[in-house]
Amino acid sequence: MSSLRFCFTSLTICSPRNLLAIPPQRINTFCCCAKPSRQNDFISEANTLQSSPPSASPKHSPLFGMDDTLVSYLCGKKKATDLAHMVWKHVVQKGDTVLDATCGNGFDTLAMLNLVADDSRKGYVYALDIQKDALDNTSILLEESLNPDERQLVKLVNICHSKMEEVVPRNALVRLVGFNLGYLPGGKKEIITRPETTFLALEAAERILMPGGLISIVVYVGHPGGREELEAVETFAARMPVENWICCKLRMVNRPCAPVPIFLFRR
């Protein structure tokens, strides 16, 4: 039985060669042991694996019904924008001033408004887009979703994201600047955000953001020009001083066209 020595004392450091010396059918025979003991815990563990394997069906997966947004994102159950909204929730407070740099169809603007609005009416959302269609869509969504008091807390402005400083009051303390970079979903795919103006917009966001604030970016890369814009964002993020900024990118490694969330926290 010397070849089974490593099975007897679990914390003994041992060579796997001994394990190889046990033919598989021998392990299967030993697996009939009903109750593990110090003398056969390896074998009984193998038995356990045979007699009551952990559940593997989707319904019984440990990921089923999980509500943690990050893990849901990591395992492909949530979108990049869902992840961004979850991160915003941890950063933004009621009464904050925030800015949606590319309001698109308005879903981010609405999510931001819900984070900052309360009875104090101090919260405020600036929502920008260079496309009139985007502002029209956002306006419709907000009209449908908000009460008149809440609608007073959103300002829609038809302007390039690089010019956000022309919109936000000079003394404003902005807790969040959000970007969705690419084209307007459902709109003309040839109208896209561009690396040059996006870089300028990020520089502007850096200037207006308060300490403890967040620049949140989701870069869509599946269209022509998308990768160049991602490179511009990465170049911007890579040069942020580590003493003041934490810059984290998430990438679906086996989905090169998946949107890329990037979070820049100002300490």
Add this chain to the structure above:
Amino acid sequence: MSSLRFCFTSLTICSPRNLLAIPPQRINTFCCCAKPSRQNDFISEANTLQSSPPSASPKHSPLFGMDDTLVSYLCGKKKATDLAHMVWKHVVQKGDTVLDATCGNGFDTLAMLNLVADDSRKGYVYALDIQKDALDNTSILLEESLNPDERQLVKLVNICHSKMEEVVPRNALVRLVGFNLGYLPGGKKEIITRPETTFLALEAAERILMPGGLISIVVYVGHPGGREELEAVETFAARMPVENWICCKLRMVNRPCAPVPIFLFRR
């Protein structure tokens, strides 16, 4: 007052030029309005920002005391290994079989054991390392931290991670394979995991992992050879079929030497 038109109806799409037409001192004058109204909500919002700015000190930061591990990681308050352990918690169940491919000083092995161990004694951890010192350190940690019953649920094996299939029973359903790639903390920095064997180890992990399982990798890149190993892991992850695998990498963009967590979920 036509230059103030955009202030009156918040959802009106407007040009920022009008805002620029208001001199800052004019805005400050308007800020004296005590109660916002439909006619001056932009002005009153600017006032709000001046009179009671959102808190910006670290003590009052919205990130202070936050317990969400992901956001804590994203904002630099948690380590890559903390993030990995959080993700494991969502995947691993009591009674599971898991494998620590590079046990190092044993902290991952201990964390895994705590996830799988319960009164059923079905849970099991295989912990491998090519360095005897690592296994000695892990053994000491486990002896200090576990009761005798729990210690029975860990098998330490002195072997290269690429040979994990020689250790795990052929019919085992493995829910988690964890890697910490680099050198043994506190050990000899010239003894490192290597791209070639790491690639083989990942292929082996792919073969033994059950559906719903996770290959969790933290790649240390600050030492010579670290970047090459990261490339090997990325190459491996990039070729995983999207229909069966979700492969996500997190990168601190402005800290090129920060450890890189990579999670490979099998659907």
